[in-house]
Amino acid sequence: MLTPESLAQIDRELAKYPADQRRSATMSALRIAQVEHRWLTNELIEFVAGYIGIAPVAAYEVATFYNMFDRKPVGRHKLTVCTNLPCALSGGADAGKYLQQKLGIGYGETTADGRFTLMEGECMGACGYAPVMLLNNHSMCSHMTPDAIDKKLAELE
Amino acid sequence: MTVYVKGVVFEGVDFDDPNSWKLDAYVARGGYAALKKILQTGMTQDEIIAEMKASSLRGRGGAGFPTGLKWSFMPRNFPGQKYLVCNTDEGEPGTFKDLDIIVNNPHALIEGMIIGGFAMGITVGYNYIHGEVFEAYERFEAALEEARAAGFLGDNILGTDFCFQLHGHHGYGAYICGEETALLESLEGKKGQPRFKPPFPASFGLYGKPTTINNTETFASVPYIIREGGQKFLELGKPNNGGTKLFSISGHVNRPGNYEIPLGTPFSELLEMAGGMRGGKKLKAVIPGGSSAPVLPADIMMDCTMDYDSIAKAGSMLGSGAVIVMDETVCMVKALERLSYFYFEESCGQCTPCREGTGWLYRVVHRIEHGQGRPEDLDLLLSVGANIAGRTICALGDAAVMPVQGMLKHFRAEFEHHIEHKHCIVPGY
Ligand SMILES: Cc1cc2nc3c(=O)[nH]c(=O)nc-3n(C[C@H](O)[C@H](O)[C@H](O)COP(=O)(O)O)c2cc1C
Ligand code: FES
Numbered sequence: 100m101l102t103p104e105s106l107a108q109i110d111r112e113l114a115k116y117p118a119d120q121r122r123s124a125t126m127s128a129l130r131i132a133q134v135e136h137r138w139l140t141n142e143l144i145e146f147v148a149g150y151i152g153i154a155p156v157a158a159y160e161v162a163t164f165y166n167m168f169d170r171k172p173v174g175r176h177k178l179t180v181c182t183n184l185p186c187a188l189s190g191g192a193d194a195g196k197y198l199q200q201k202l203g204i205g206y207g208e209t210t211a212d213g214r215f216t217l218m219e220g221e222c223m224g225a226c227g228y229a230p231v232m233l234l235n236n237h238s239m240c241s242h243m244t245p246d247a248i249d250k251k252l253a254e255l256e
Numbered sequence: 257m258t259v260y261v262k263g264v265v266f267e268g269v270d271f272d273d274p275n276s277w278k279l280d281a282y283v284a285r286g287g288y289a290a291l292k293k294i295l296q297t298g299m300t301q302d303e304i305i306a307e308m309k310a311s312s313l314r315g316r317g318g319a320g321f322p323t324g325l326k327w328s329f330m331p332r333n334f335p336g337q338k339y340l341v342c343n344t345d346e347g348e349p350g351t352f353k354d355l356d357i358i359v360n361n362p363h364a365l366i367e368g369m370i371i372g373g374f375a376m377g378i379t380v381g382y383n384y385i386h387g388e389v390f391e392a393y394e395r396f397e398a399a400l401e402e403a404r405a406a407g408f409l410g411d412n413i414l415g416t417d418f419c420f421q422l423h424g425h426h427g428y429g430a431y432i433c434g435e436e437t438a439l440l441e442s443l444e445g446k447k448g449q450p451r452f453k454p455p456f457p458a459s460f461g462l463y464g465k466p467t468t469i470n471n472t473e474t475f476a477s478v479p480y481i482i483r484e485g486g487q488k489f490l491e492l493g494k495p496n497n498g499g500t501k502l503f504s505i506s507g508h509v510n511r512p513g514n515y516e517i518p519l520g521t522p523f524s525e526l527l528e529m530a531g532g533m534r535g536g537k538k539l540k541a542v543i544p545g546g547s548s549a550p551v552l553p554a555d556i557m558m559d560c561t562m563d564y565d566s567i568a569k570a571g572s573m574l575g576s577g578a579v580i581v582m583d584e585t586v587c588m589v590k591a592l593e594r595l596s597y598f599y600f601e602e603s604c605g606q607c608t609p610c611r612e613g614t615g616w617l618y619r620v621v622h623r624i625e626h627g628q629g630r631p632e633d634l635d636l637l638l639s640v641g642a643n644i645a646g647r648t649i650c651a652l653g654d655a656a657v658m659p660v661q662g663m664l665k666h667f668r669a670e671f672e673h674h675i676e677h678k679h680c681i682v683p684g685y
Contacts, residue, residue: 115382115423117337120463122445126428157445164447164604166429167387179388184547184594185350185506185580221431221598222547223388224346224355226506226578227257227513236428237390241257 100146105135109150121151125161129168133236138169166221167236174209174216176255179233180243182219185226194230194243195219201248214255258513259356260529263500264480264489265473266516269361277395279402282363288408290482291367294374295416299482301332304375308478310486312498316353317343317434317471318546318576320564324486329458330376330468339462340373340381341469344396345439347386347431349547349598350578353502354472356514358385358392361476362399366422368475370409371482373420376468380421383472384439387428396424431602435650436469438604449606450650473502493519497563507581508534519563526562526579537583541666545575547595548655550662551588572662587680588667592659593618593625599656610653613644617660624671627678634664634671 101109109128116123128147133139139162148158162168169177180195195206198217202210206219225231228241232248240251259271268285270276282288293299309324330338342365346354357365369381385393400422403409411419425443427433433442437451440462461467477499481489490498497519503526506512510531517526523542533539539554544562550572552560560566567574582591596618605611617640620633641657648654664671673681 115425117463120444123425123443125445126442127426130426130428153445160447161445164430165387165427168428182594183349183598184591185578187594188507188580188582188586189512220388221601222347222349222351224352224386225389226350227352227504229506229512233388236387239389239391 100143101132101135101150105131106150109147113151122153122157125151125153125158126165129158129162130236133168137175138171138173140170172209174213176214177216177218177235179218179220179223179236181221181223181225181229181231181233183222183226185222186229186231189226189229190244191230194232194245194248197245197248198232201252215252258511258515258530259360260513260515260517262518263502263516264492265357265364265476265500265502266361267480271360277360277362277399279363279399279406282361286483287363287479288367290479291370291408292414293482294371295414295418301375301377304371304482307481307486308375311477311481311489312486312493312496313474313477313481313489314497314564315471316473316477316501316577318348318548320574323470323474326458326468326470327372327376329456330378331458331466332377334377334466337380337463337465338376338378339465339467340369340376340378341436341439341443341457341462341467342369342381342383342472342475343434343436343439343469344383344385344392344472345427345434346389346472346576347434348576348578349595350504350506350543350580351546351576352504352506353514353577355386355389355392356502357472357476358389358396362396363403364476364479365396365472366399366403366409368478369422370413370420371478372468372470372475373422374418378468379419382423382425382443382462384433384443385424385426387426387430390426393424393426400424430604431598432604432650432652435652438650439469440467447604449604450652452649494563497565501562501577503562504576504578505530505581506578508537508583508586509581510534517562520561520566523560523562524558527581530581533581533583535583537585539581540584540586541582541588543572543578543580543582543659543662545573546578547580547598548658549573549575550658551666552662553666571665585683587625587682588663588670589621589625589674589680592663593621595659596621596656599652603652603656607648607653609644609647610656613640613653614656616640617644617656621660624674627674629671629675629678631675633675634668638664 438448
């Protein structure tokens with residue numbers, strides 16, 4: 100279910116831990132799987148568990164506990180905007196509202212064309228750059244004023 | 257974002273130079289000199305720990321526990337594997353200093369961890385990095401590669417028989433994993449639910465082995481202390497509050513950012529450094545140590561100095577050093593509603609008082625904010641809070657209650673107004 104490149108990445112993660120502690124790589128293995136498939140199906144979670152050599156339920160436990168894992172289909176670009184207080188004081192909540200309005204969707208929803216999924220996030224540890232938006236669980240976009248949001252979204256197919 | 261440096265962690269870093277984080281640049285500004293000093297002059301483990309104690313460095317992760325003392329708890333001659341863990345799971349709302357350390361000066365952290373490993377006789381370390389700052393994780397991995405290639409990290413460091421392996425490990429969205437035992441569970445590949453203490457990590461930590469955990473900034477302060485001496489570090493701050501500290505300033509200031517300044521600097525000076533209040537508005541209140549710290553009104557805050565003891569005396573805590581500044585337009589009910597939602601959302605669900613209580617707190621603050629508050633609600637909030645605090649496995653429960661107590665202590669009238677008139681006194685955020 101995963102490409103040789105993804106499996107090689109998982110192997111690199113596994114090598115960080117003692118041989119009898121392969122379970123430690125569960126989070127990064129699921130992340131690598133999610134990057135390839137965009138969201139985690141039960142089959143994918145089971146595959147990852149099998150590859151690491153842990154019970155499927157152990158991988159499922161991780162996939163369900165951590166917020167950045169998606170267990171439902173998401174759009175091509177997942178936008179997570181931080182609305183926690185420090186960000187809100189500098190326009191974080193407004194950025195969230197602007198995104199909802201612009202995309203015509205609420206938090207947790209995906210645009211009809213499958214292009215964007217919008218999520219409300221908690222503090223990302225980047226409050227000095229507020230408003231902030233995390234793109235596809237990976238790139239932190241800083242100072243997301245309406246203009247900056249327009250520009251960013253235009254770049255994303 | 258502004259970075260202001262008058263301290264040890266960012267000393268010499270050029271924030272305009274995209275290569276300033278790299279090994280060459282770090283070495284050019286005195287990096288890895290502390291490690292060389294230890295390995296080449298034969299400094300002993302006891303001598304290192306004595307310097308750490310003399311520095312009076314207190315853990316920068318929130319609890320302010322003396323680092324030298326923590327390091328002395330590690331059973332140095334324990335025969336099996338031991339672990340060193342760095343906590344970069346920075347998720348306390350308002351805090352963004354560790355991110356800047358990893359991105360701009362990762363080798364200071366790496367060197368600090370190697371020294372920690374040497375001092376406590378530990379050969380393997382992990383750095384647990386907040387999932388949302390994934391690019392910082394990539395930066396850390398790149399810095400590790402550099403350190404390995406240069407012989408500072410790995411087997412036979414600098415030609416000696418000292419070996420230390422260090423790896424990055426990322427989280428994936430869970431505030432609770434900042435709590436050290438939840439972090440260990442997560443590092444073991446499980447859901448991040450805190451463990452009962454005791455046993456403490458020093459005896460039963462990662463994989464059940466003795467483990468020392470420190471915050472990113474704590475480790476990144478170590479090279480300076482070893483290079484220049486604990487006494488010199490101490491003198492940068494004030495007694496019992498040694499050294500300089502990073503303050504992450506967010507909210508209604510002109511220049512939000514990280515300010516590395518001596519502990520004991522008056523808050524009024526820090527506010528000035530941050531460009532003063534945005535739009536020339538009046539300061540209303542400050543949360544001085546991350547969202548879990550009780551809020552302080554402007555007049556009390558303006559009399560504080562930025563150090564553990566002064567902020568504690570004022571009835572709050574320095575915590576992670578996140579300073580959330582709020583001007584006169586902020587509605588305290590709305591501000592608390594957002595914070596209470598955070599703790600409700602992030603409770604791991606293990607302890608009933610926290611799982612149920614955080615939701616209860618949020619629902620009551622939410623109904624006050626939305627004009628449906630009842631006169632008895634304020635006492636209800638305090639009573640629910642009293643049934644959470646001190647009754648949970650970890651301190652997330654207390655962290656959820658302290659903002660409520662602080663708000664009601666200093667801004668009760670605003671909550672009462674809200675209940676009576678069903679709207680805010682002031683416009684909003
Ligand atoms: C709910 C909760 C969240 C925490 N989050 C963090 C965090 O993000 N970073 C951190 O260093 N410490 C955090 N801590 C504190 C750690 O448990 C621990 O005390 C700290 O990492 C020890 O390092 P230090 O002694 O260097 O401060 C948190 C504690 C609690 C209860
Ligand atoms: S509050 Fe938004 S990143 Fe911290």
